[in-house]
Amino acid sequence: xxxxxxxxxxxxxxxxxxxxxxxxxxxxxxxxxxxxxxxxxxxxxxxxxxxxxxxxxxxxxxxxxxxxxxxxxxxxxxxxxxxxxxxxxxxxxxxxxxxxxxxxxxxxxxxxxxxxxxxxxxxxxxxxxxxxxxxxxxxxxxx
Amino acid sequence: xxxxxxxxxxxxxxxxxxxxxxxxxxxxxxxxxxxxxxxxxxxxxxxxxxxxxxxxxxxxxxxxxxxxxxxxxxxxxxxxxxxxxxxxxxxxxxxxxxxxxxxxxxxxxxxxxxxxxxxxxxxxxxxxxxxxxxxxxxxxxxxxxxxxxxxxxxxxxxxxxxxxxxxxxxxxxxxxxxxxxxxxxxxxxxxxxxxxxxxxxxxxxxxxxxxxxxxxxxxxxxxxxxxxxxxxxxxxxxxxxxxxxxxxxxxxxxxxxxxxxxxxxxxxxxxxxxxxxxxxxxxxxxxxxxxxxxxxxxxxxxxxxxxxxxxxxxxxxxxxxxxxxxxxxxxxxxxxxxxxxxxxxxxxxxxxxxxxxxxxxxxxxxxxxxxxxxxxxxxxxxxxxxxxxxxxxxxxxxxxxxxxxxxxxxxxxxxxxxxxxxxxxxxxxxxxxxxxxxxxxxxxxxxxxxxxxxxxxxxxxxxxxxxxxxxxxxxxxxxxxxxxxxxxxxxxxxxxxxxxxxxxxxxxxxxxxxxxxxxxxxxxxxxxxxxxxxxxxxxxxxxxxxxxxxxx
Numbered sequence: 001x002x003x004x005x006x007x008x009x010x011x012x013x014x015x016x017x018x019x020x021x022x023x024x025x026x027x028x029x030x031x032x033x034x035x036x037x038x039x040x041x042x043x044x045x046x047x048x049x050x051x052x053x054x055x056x057x058x059x060x061x062x063x064x065x066x067x068x069x070x071x072x073x074x075x076x077x078x079x080x081x082x083x084x085x086x087x088x089x090x091x092x093x094x095x096x097x098x099x100x101x102x103x104x105x106x107x108x109x110x111x112x113x114x115x116x117x118x119x120x121x122x123x124x125x126x127x128x129x130x131x132x133x134x135x136x137x138x139x140x141x142x143x
Numbered sequence: 144x145x146x147x148x149x150x151x152x153x154x155x156x157x158x159x160x161x162x163x164x165x166x167x168x169x170x171x172x173x174x175x176x177x178x179x180x181x182x183x184x185x186x187x188x189x190x191x192x193x194x195x196x197x198x199x200x201x202x203x204x205x206x207x208x209x210x211x212x213x214x215x216x217x218x219x220x221x222x223x224x225x226x227x228x229x230x231x232x233x234x235x236x237x238x239x240x241x242x243x244x245x246x247x248x249x250x251x252x253x254x255x256x257x258x259x260x261x262x263x264x265x266x267x268x269x270x271x272x273x274x275x276x277x278x279x280x281x282x283x284x285x286x287x288x289x290x291x292x293x294x295x296x297x298x299x300x301x302x303x304x305x306x307x308x309x310x311x312x313x314x315x316x317x318x319x320x321x322x323x324x325x326x327x328x329x330x331x332x333x334x335x336x337x338x339x340x341x342x343x344x345x346x347x348x349x350x351x352x353x354x355x356x357x358x359x360x361x362x363x364x365x366x367x368x369x370x371x372x373x374x375x376x377x378x379x380x381x382x383x384x385x386x387x388x389x390x391x392x393x394x395x396x397x398x399x400x401x402x403x404x405x406x407x408x409x410x411x412x413x414x415x416x417x418x419x420x421x422x423x424x425x426x427x428x429x430x431x432x433x434x435x436x437x438x439x440x441x442x443x444x445x446x447x448x449x450x451x452x453x454x455x456x457x458x459x460x461x462x463x464x465x466x467x468x469x470x471x472x473x474x475x476x477x478x479x480x481x482x483x484x485x486x487x488x489x490x491x492x493x494x495x496x497x498x499x500x501x502x503x504x505x506x507x508x509x510x511x512x513x514x515x516x517x518x519x520x521x522x523x524x525x526x527x528x529x530x531x532x533x534x535x536x537x538x539x540x541x542x543x544x545x546x547x548x549x550x551x552x553x554x555x556x557x558x559x560x561x562x563x564x565x566x567x568x569x570x571x572x573x574x575x576x577x578x579x580x581x582x583x584x585x586x587x588x589x590x591x592x593x594x595x596x597x598x599x600x601x602x603x604x605x606x607x608x609x610x611x612x613x614x615x616x617x618x619x620x621x622x623x624x625x626x627x628x629x630x631x632x633x634x635x636x637x638x639x640x641x642x643x644x645x646x647x648x649x650x651x652x653x654x655x656x657x658x659x660x661x662x663x664x665x666x667x668x669x670x671x672x673x674x675x676x677x678x679x680x681x682x683x684x685x686x687x688x689x690x691x692x693x694x695x
Contacts, residue, residue: 007497011438011490018441030448032470034455055363055370081370081461086469095455 029097034080036098037073039113043092046071046115050084050093059084069117075101075109145193145223147173153193158185169393169606171542172226179231183241186216186229190246195220195227196536197247197523198609198618200254201633202261204289206235212263214240216250217607217620221541226607228620233263242268249523249640260287275349278304286357293354293361308345310335317654319661321350328667332645332657339653344646359632360624365391365600368632369463372619375634376667377458378418379612381410383619383634384463386610389544390621391465391629394606399594403467404546405587409480410453410460411545411610412576412583416487417446418613419573422665423494426566429662430507435498442490449483452476465600467593477584488577495570508563512660514648515560522644526615526637527572528664531565533558538609538616549586552579562663569613599627612637614665638667 020027029035046069051059058077062070084093101109147167154175155162161181168174177185189195195218203213211232218227233240242265244251255274257263262285265271276286279299285291310316319332330348334341355375359368372387373380385407392399424439447457453472454460462468472480498504514524519532529536537554539547555571557564605622615637624630641664649660 001500001502004497004500004502007493008434008438008501011493011497012434015438015441018444030452032455033451034461053366055367079370079374079459079461080456081459082455083366083370 029099033097033099034082034095036075036096036101037078037080037084037111038094038096039071039073039111040092040094041113041115043090044071044113044115045090045092046117047089049087049089053083053087055079055081055083067117067119068114070112070114073111075111076106145220145225147171147225150193150220150225150227151175154185154189157188161185168604171224172228172393172607174228174230174605176230176232179233179240182216182229182231183243183246186243187246189218189227189229193220196520197249198226198607199620199633199635199639200250200257201620201631202257202263202287203622203631204261204287205232207289210235212238212261214257214263215620216243217618219541219609221536224542226542226609228605228607238262239264239266241266244268244270247523248521249643252639252643253635259285261285262288273303273305275352277350277352286354291357293357305347307333307347308335308343311342313337314342319657323658330642330666332661334649334654334657336654339655341649341652341654341657344649346642346645348642356632356634360629362628364627365465365629368629369465370461372634373459373461373463375636376612378421378667379414379614379617379637380458381414381460381462382610382612382617383636385411385545386608386617386619387621387632387634388463388465389610390606390608390619391600391623393608394604394621394623395465395597395600397466397594397596397600399467400591401546401588402471402590403592403594405583406468406470406472406592407463407545408547408550409472409580409583409587410450410462412579413446413450413484415576415613416484416573416580417443417450418665419569419576420446420487420491422569422613423566426562426659426662427504429659430504432504435494438494442487442494445483446487449480452479464593466596467591469593471592472587480584481581484577484580488574491570491573491577505563507656507659508561508566509559510561511652511656512562512648512663513560514644518644518647522647523640524615524644525640526612526665527555527565527568528615528641528644530554530556530568531562532560536616538611542609544608544610546583550579550582552582562659565663572613602630614638614667615641636667638664642666 048061051061056077056079058074060072060074064070080095082095085095103109150173151165154165158177158181161178163176163178165175198217198219200214200216205211205213212235214231214233216229220227231240240263242254244254245267251270252274254265254268258265259273259275279301280303281297281300282303284297314335314337317334317336319334321329321331329350333345335343355371359371363371369384369388373384375383420439420443424436427435450460451457453476454462454470462470514528514532516533519529519534525536533556535554535556540554552575555568555575557567600623602623602625607618607620609616609618617637618635620633621629622631645661649657652660
């Protein structure tokens with residue numbers, strides 16, 4: 001009993017203090033950490049592949065006006081699995097190492113992008129024009 | 144050793160006229176469809192002769208196909224590595240079925256769950272009270288039927304409340320839970336005590352039944368479910384996602400690359416290491432030995448950091464997809480893993496050395512919470528709870544998945560039947576896990592980590608998979624369906640059978656020992672909606688409803 005307690009005391013003494021000084025000192029994340037996602041609007045082609053695979057349904061696609069598509073990323077629902085990053089054909093979605101996301105306003109955790117999409121003459125569904133100049137040629141373009 | 148063919152033959156010789164069909168759909172998984180009247184005689188015959196272990200039953204709504212409900216009783220022949228699934232199709236017009244609980248006590252909860260969720264009435268069930276559904280869920284509304292929309296919110300009917308047992312003559316009631324300081328998760332145990340001794344107890348749980356099976360077969364797709372399966376449990380999430388993926392892969396016949404199997408094995412074992420260390424901390428915290436809580440969790444923390452490095456997150460790894468894993472473990476990571484787990488091995492050995500001779504631990508843990516082998520077998524307990532009672536079952540050996548068929552390790556079995564035995568089993572397993580991780584890193588072949596997955600997984604197939612979680616075995620049963628999602632996905636977490644033995648193992652114990660007895664099962668359950676308050680002076684018990692609590 002006594003020896004056993006002595007051994008336990010030794011373990012504690014040997015370990016010493018292990019508490020990290022976070023948040024007074026930053027705690028870096030390892031490479032490949034899955035944190036808050038970032039979208040590059042210039043790369044996004046509005047294919048909505050990310051919305052299709054998103055397990056919690058955190059990505060919403062709304063075609064709110066003729067030729068305009070709004071993609072909303074609700075980070076309050078996000079589970080940080082990184083499936084959107086994996087399936088994005090243009091590598092527009094990236095998970096960053098940002099993890100300090102607590103906020104008083106819920107809107108801080110909503111990412112919204114709006115893309116002007118062309119309308120296919122056949123199926124009337126949207127697609128993004130190949131070249132930025134092509135956008136200007138389309139009637140109704142107002143960016 | 145039995146083979147699948149022999150099992151079918153044995154059943155055919157005895158019940159040939161009553162067997163509609165019997166085949167081995169997936170290798171070592173036998174599916175036998177029988178007529179409803181034969182169910183009880185057949186299961187009685189089975190449990191007397193071949194004595195398989197009951198795992199779970201699952202109800203499926205096939206009304207649209209042939210106007211029937213299908214109830215599948217899944218058994219395991221542990222030493223023969225075979226699953227047996229006895230299926231009964233019940234007419235939807237009169238969904239009545241004979242209960243098998245009088246023969247197999249461990250079927251109690253799962254039969255009641257099928258009744259609650261699918262509306263299959265049970266004849267001769269010893270305890271037909273409501274189990275899973277909320278207290279105010281309307282009568283006659285069954286959420287797992289296909290015509291029930293997944294997002295429907297039914298009106299509240301508080302009169303359907305479940306009435307817990309009345310205390311026996313001469314006993315008092317002590318409520319443990321729904322929120323109890325030392326059991327981190329809520330469940331309600333109503334203890335009947337005579338002085339200091341517990342005479343009996345009643346249990347009400349499932350307060351936060353989340354309906355994931357429903358959302359899995361109506362809303363999500365095959366690959367989305369992997370991530371939800373991971374969130375079934377906060378500690379053994381990867382086990383559930385592996386179990387689900389393996390079940391789908393077996394059903395669809397998807398070939399998974401060997402490297403992916405090894406990566407799964409490594410992650411599963413890392414999870415076991417940190418879960419057992421976490422349990423050691425919590426268990427000693429329950430008995431007031433907080434020094435070990437601090438040290439066990441300190442030792443555990445590097446595993447979490449290691450998992451964060453490998454997968455990108457410390458707990459929900461998100462690594463599994465149907466067909467393989469998403470992230471590789473590169474060669475330069477191997478040394479890091481070895482360094483971390485060797486440090487853990489060293490420190491865990493130090494801790495084991497220090498606590499083995501601690502007599503105050505012996506006093507609290509030895510000969511407390513006795514679960515005899517007989518009771519353990521009848522209630523079909525699993526994992527360290529069973530192995531601490533001398534029942535040598537471990538699905539890593541019995542039903543090898545991932546890369547376990549290529550790995551040598553010992554199954555820790557103790558015959559003490561008490562909490563100390565369960566502790567020893569867990570400590571030994573931690574050391575074994577460290578060995579397994581090392582072996583995997585040595586033997587892991589190069590190659591792809593994601594297999595070829597067909598465009599569409601064929602519908603109408605079924606498969607069962609067992610994965611050994613730290614607390615026992617998780618069972619997933621999948622029937623593939625159309626629209627890129629399973630038709631039925633049944634999950635059984637390891638605490639489900641283990642928790643059913645609580646009334647047996649706390650009988651005759653002292654009140655002060657009840658928390659550690661419950662804690663020794665490493666239970667894992669969810670949230671609450673009402674509480675019991677006992678007036679100390681008058682002994683009158685008053686139950687506060689949800690509405691009353693909100694009003695206060």
